[in-house]
Amino acid sequence: MPDLGKYAVEVYAAYGISLGLLVAVALISWRQSARAKAELDKIEARRNG
Amino acid sequence: MGWTAPVLPWLFGLSFACLIISLIWGFFFTPDDYRQGATVKIIYLHVPSALMAINAWFMMLVASLIWLIRRHHVSALAAKAAAPIGITMTLIALLTGAIWGQPMWGTFWAWDPRLTSFLILFLFYLGYMALWGAIDDPDTAADLTSLLCIVGSVFAVLSRYAVNFWNQGLHQGASLSLDKEKNVADVFYHPLLVSIAGFVLLFLALVLLRTRTEIRLRRARALLIREGRS
Amino acid sequence: MIALILRDLRLAVRAGGGFGLGLAFFLIVIVLVPFGVGPDAQLLSKIAPGILWVAALLASLLSLDRVFALDYEDGALALLATSPLPLESVSLAKALAHWITTGLPLTIAAPVLGFLLNLEGDAYGHLFITLLIGTPALSLIGTFGAALTVGLRRGGLLMSLLVLPLYVPTLIFGAEAVRLGGDGLDAAVPIAFVGGITAGCLALMPFAAAAVLRINLR
Numbered sequence A: 001m002p003d004l005g006k007y008a009v010e011v012y013a014a015y016g017i018s019l020g021l022l023v024a025v026a027l028i029s030w031r032q033s034a035r036a037k038a039e040l041d042k043i044e045a046r047r048n049g
Numbered sequence B: 001m002g003w004t005a006p007v008l009p010w011l012f013g014l015s016f017a018c019l020i021i022s023l024i025w026g027f028f029f030t031p032d033d034y035r036q037g038a039t040v041k042i043i044y045l046h047v048p049s050a051l052m053a054i055n056a057w058f059m060m061l062v063a064s065l066i067w068l069i070r071r072h073h074v075s076a077l078a079a080k081a082a083a084p085i086g087i088t089m090t091l092i093a094l095l096t097g098a099i100w101g102q103p104m105w106g107t108f109w110a111w112d113p114r115l116t117s118f119l120i121l122f123l124f125y126l127g128y129m130a131l132w133g134a135i136d137d138p139d140t141a142a143d144l145t146s147l148l149c150i151v152g153s154v155f156a157v158l159s160r161y162a163v164n165f166w167n168q169g170l171h172q173g174a175s176l177s178l179d180k181e182k183n184v185a186d187v188f189y190h191p192l193l194v195s196i197a198g199f200v201l202l203f204l205a206l207v208l209l210r211t212r213t214e215i216r217l218r219r220a221r222a223l224l225i226r227e228g229r230s
Numbered sequence C: 001m002i003a004l005i006l007r008d009l010r011l012a013v014r015a016g017g018g019f020g021l022g023l024a025f026f027l028i029v030i031v032l033v034p035f036g037v038g039p040d041a042q043l044l045s046k047i048a049p050g051i052l053w054v055a056a057l058l059a060s061l062l063s064l065d066r067v068f069a070l071d072y073e074d075g076a077l078a079l080l081a082t083s084p085l086p087l088e089s090v091s092l093a094k095a096l097a098h099w100i101t102t103g104l105p106l107t108i109a110a111p112v113l114g115f116l117l118n119l120e121g122d123a124y125g126h127l128f129i130t131l132l133i134g135t136p137a138l139s140l141i142g143t144f145g146a147a148l149t150v151g152l153r154r155g156g157l158l159m160s161l162l163v164l165p166l167y168v169p170t171l172i173f174g175a176e177a178v179r180l181g182g183d184g185l186d187a188a189v190p191i192a193f194v195g196g197i198t199a200g201c202l203a204l205m206p207f208a209a210a211a212v213l214r215i216n217l218r
Helices: A005-048 B004-029 B038-070 B073-105 B113-134 B138-166 B186-229 C002-014 C018-037 C041-066 C069-073 C076-082 C087-116 C123-148 C155-182 C188-216
Strands: none
Touching (some): A005 B186, B004 B038, B038 B073, B073 B186, B138 C188, C002 C087, C018 C087, C069 C076, C076 C188, C087 C123, C155 C188
16 A cells, blocks of 8 residues: 555545445446336336236 | 347447446556545546536537427437536536545635535536426426526526635636646546546437437327327 | 416415515524524624525525425316416426525515624625525426425425535525625625626526426426
8 A cells, every 4th residue: 555644534534425326326327227127027017918 | 219229238338348448447546646546536426426417517508409490309409418427427426426525625615716606506406407397398398498407507607606706716727728837647538538528428328229219209198189189 | 478477476476375474484494503603793794695595595495395286286287387478487486586585585684684693794684685686597497396396295205305515606605795795805706606697597597497397287
């Protein structure tokens, strides 16, 4: 790890929060996509009988 | 839907690659700044997210105009899909800005013109998303939110100037301008460019993903209505 | 169009709703502030321009839901849409009625209330002028916001979320002009901006509101 000096807390906090938010929005988007696909597949299966 | 399916994993892969490369490069292999110490490393997150926060809204504006003029449903859904990404970028920009500001300016929050403009942008995103959520009929929602986006854009630009007038501010001058002399030093600039590329690609990938979700949801809704009728 | 304005004015005065409330709210907010921040005269005179303007914003916001909601509910709005009067004029008329019942009384009452907040001598004129030319913008923007949420049941809070960010430029320039006036400095620039924003709103907001109304009345 590079020596971040006296700003270690700030830098880690910034990286942690940013990456955390990015991961969160990506995961949420991915989960919503999976659910929508599952739901649509179910309905279309019913239609196609 | 057809052509986007194979493109999506490539977009994600490319964006992750850019992000990983730029962040490792910037975090481990760049020196500290003379004045700002290690906090300069925050630039690789703060600047790209701020850029995307603005560009996301701009993309929403274009998509809204396309919807109103050409009535392409995908356009309206793309605007809706982009908003949560945009607000996340705005939030990252605000938070990293505040964290960076604390050791530099001695305060977590300062009513600096740029930070304040981003706070206002955050509120615009919030209102836009709230309006989408409040209206039941999809086409009405698309129309109203598009109009809100357009009017909001006018006022967002206006606010930018108002806020500048209101407070001369602590932010450094344009650091990514075309004027080479005022630029950030090259050693920081290059990883920053890669990081910006990563953020842009991530935005595109996520918007694509979310738009596909919206399309599926809309189709499901339409089918359910048809089922209910038959 | 005059008939529409007069009708709205008469309704506002009669129904015990519009007319006095905006003004009363304005007064209450101004009175609350010293209770909140303490009676220190110097402090009050420093924040007076901002408080007066923010209170004006909130008072303006409060009476916005009456702009379209009542007419929408009893079908009068749909009738107005089919009348020979274009919806743009209807929106303008509604905004004007809103201003006469809210913005204008506010503007007149403001210097008196500014006295309560220990507003500096030179600022009174600036306060009156900026409110006079700024409150129409608030009414026009508010009419757009009211049109957006007209069909919704709990639309009030959403409307505030949509409208208040749009109020920010007017607020910034208006309050700044009053501050500069209080310090005896030249406030021509912010006053010009307030006027400019109002002029722009006058030109654009009726069209935006009309487009929204057409969508909501489909």
